[in-house]
């Protein structure tokens with residue numbers, strides 16, 4: 001899988017922006033990696049790339065943020081506090097797993113790993129902390 005190293009938060013945002021420009025309706029992008037690995041930084045760029053004006057921030061406490069005004073609405077979820085995949089259903093968030101005319105980016109997607117086989121348009125991105133300013137980012141979006 002393609003792997004890139006970024007040397008600053010801005011570089012990670014730029015990667016997110018590139019992927020946001022390429023994103024197609026229906027995509028679900030699962031982001032994983034340790035605390036502070038750069039997932040939200042990536043989403044900040046991604047939101048710009050899709051053309052939404054808003055500045056993304058972590059939805060850790062809200063579970064879901066929506067960004068509008070771009071090519072598609074973006075559902076930004078953070079599953080850090082999720083106990084099990086069933087809770088997504090109870091919280092009424094199923095639509096975010098099957099976004100027609102929207103895209104979803106989901107931090108800590110591994111919390112809902114059991115759902116992966118049912119998501120045909122799922123992409124995965126993994127963020128690894130290398131040192132204070134370096135992150136290794138592995139993704140399944142060849143050409144980006």
Ligand SMILES: Nc1ncnc2c1ncn2[C@@H]1O[C@H](COP(=O)(O)OP(=O)(O)OP(=O)(O)O)[C@@H](O)[C@H]1O
Pocket residue numbers: 006007008009010011012033034035036037038039040041042058107127132133134135
């Ligand atoms: N190359 C880099 N890419 C991204 N962030 C970087 C990089 N170098 C340093 N940072 C810093 O690392 C932190 C990344 O935080 P961010 O909130 O994006 O992580 P996260 O993966 O979303 O964490 P959490 O799991 O807590 O949501 C920021 O403080 C950012 O400034």
Ligand SMILES: [Mg+2]
Pocket residue numbers: 039040058078107
């Ligand atoms: Mg985050």
